[in-house]
Amino acid sequence: MNKSWRNMLALPQFHPVAWGVIIGTFLARTGFFMTLPFLGIYLGKGKGIDPALVGAILAASLLAGTLSSFVGGALSDRYGRFPVMVTAMAAWSLVLIGFAFADDVWLFFLLSAMNGLCRSVFEPAARALLADVTPAERRTSAFNARYFAINVGGAIGPLAGLKLGAGSAYPILPFVSSAAIFFIYALVLVIFMFAFKQQVQEKSEAVPMKMMFRIVFTDRVFLYFLLGNVFVAGAYSHLDTTLSQYIGHDRIESYSFLFVINTLSVLVLQYPLAKLMKRYPPLTALKAGCLLFGLGLFGFGIFDHMAGLALAMVVFTIGEILCFVIGDVLIGDISPAHLRGAYYGASGFAFIGQSACAWIGGILLKLLGFDQGPLLFTILMLLAFAALPFFHQGQLLREQRILPEHAPGKKILAHKA
Template sequence: MASVKNYIGQFHPIVWVLLIGTVLTRGSAFMTLPFLSIYLSRHMDLSPIIIGLTVGMSPLMATAGGFIGGHLSDRFGRKPIMLTALFTLAFVYYGFTIAAGQGWFILLNALNGLCTSFFEPTSQALMADLTDKEKRMKVYSLRYTAINMGASVGPLLGAYLANTSAKLSFAITGTTYFIYAIVLVYLIQRLVIPHKEQSKKTVSIGDAFRIIKTDKSLRYLIIGIVLVNMGYVQIDSNLPQILEGKLENGVVIFSMLITINALMVVFLQMPISHVAEKFKLMQVMVVGAFFMAAGLIGFSFVNGWVVAILAMVLLTVGEILIFPSNSMMIDTLAPEHLRGTYFGAAQFRKIGNFLGPVIGGYLLSHSQGQMMFWVLAIITLGSIIFFTAGNKSRITSAESTI
């Protein structure tokens, strides 16, 4: 009991609230958004292009929205940005239950992407504000585990509700966000938050853009993670099509792979991160890129469920190594008064979530799936060049300030 109490006590209560909220809200979001296109095709007379535009509005707005939200949190504080985003997200999901025209769905999903991109970098920055530097890698790993706990349960509930009451799933998600916001309002008022959350140093949005533009380390890191995302996003975009076309019960196998991916992250994130902490961040990210590329190459040889599972295991280990380390690297680069801005700038990595499906889809339509995975594996390995260049630039900058 004492060890549990000590483990819980090493982090600020607000950090635990954010982690629990991440499980609940991500689980609710995974219960609805993956099935939005199904809902639109069943209940709205929309063309596939309009459905694609509607679904794509969320990541499109999130690409630039994260930078703006992160900067605003540096300038005006974490609390107003986070709470405004959460209450608006509740409104968005309630709006989905009564929306009757395509314009409303496009607008609401655009707001969803914008507010999510405001909340995520701000919450990461607040976690860093409230956590000692030597424990931040553990916090980022816990956050990534929380995301995947939600991802392991949400789609199962969503698949059931999609066939029974899709509007109920929207209402549940909206209520989850609303309760989360209320709890945060209450606890932020009651609990003592260290003064370092706020900074007297402020910069304009123009100055923030110029700072990011001149930070080579951050720029290289973002480019590297964009390349990683281009490979990783194939899990959601082109892999299902390939499995369905090549394997009997391909859809069932794909569902099994998604579950394996989420469960591996939930149960292995902390043990692997504990080992990874003994190495330099750059070494961990490079090894992660190799594992992810190996997983993509493994998918190119899929001829049954055994090879598919092995490929997913390799890719997931790469995922576990890269993504929390990426957050820690951004934390290392960010000046204290610009932490939100830096985490917001990192949202530009979602460009890879656009480019990956497009490039993968083009390769799949003009060649075999094997060629697609090989090309994207090479692109993923290309991230190592930028990770290394960013790390070298970071070291050079640090030495020049001594």
């Protein structure tokens, strides 16, 4: 095998903890997608709960996750990444066991809220840990690997869940299997915690949580990123809300095919895009991703045939890759190491845009009807483009912040900082 092929096939040289996060992400997302996407079916078919109540139960997870996102990241700064991750993952496994055996509606509300809470506590800590142990020049590659793991888990999990009976009225085995995966991952994290204790900064007790909150939300670059990300998260939410209703109401096979296109596009395009976007500053990549999100949405409204819809999905997916991967890289770059968890946690507030835009899409469908696709998705495209001025202003501020740090007279390429 020649040298060029060996280089292509070689695994990236990440810290062992980074590989633990990436592989653990794959396992956790596989377990997550084995069960929780089918939760609505389980609650309606298996437990006979009213559809309106099912919707409210599912919404409790998103609400609890959004409201608690800052707390999870801040706790990982204060008490250490590993203790927070282990606690969240162990608790999450108990939540999944609870779903398998609960009967009362109030208990499902509690479990749904706990599901959102565990996820919002674990995710910022895991992303912060990945950034902690990865040098700045390799963070794009590390977060691309993590996102790749998420999508592979998202592809395998539902298939494994269906094989285990997740679509049935009583899917006890999938929930128990997912809980076992989460618990094993918690044990692996305990091993990593002791094995790499000296190499990972574990605590920052000198910074009270109130001060963390004040520091994070007075960082203007981060605030502009966060405001832009509200519209980005909103644009992404249309994939399984507005689009599912618009296409799925009479073309469910087409909608299912588009989901396959989305997954395949992520797996095929992610690494070439990562290599390309290393040449540009993160906020430039975010602006490009925002434009592509909007253009993809517009394509869903103007195309009727499958080839056009598939093209629109590819464009939409490129925007997804750029915004979500590069967004994580940007947070790692702009956040102080001792507050990185708080920054990643605070970024979860942007997902308010998911709830708001899903609601707006439903209202527009009701007002305009299913025969007004071009107008409907033009409006959604413009909402996605609303992120652009925030990302642009954040980029200007970041460049102003970087430039004074360089000595006068030196040639400065601020976008490479």
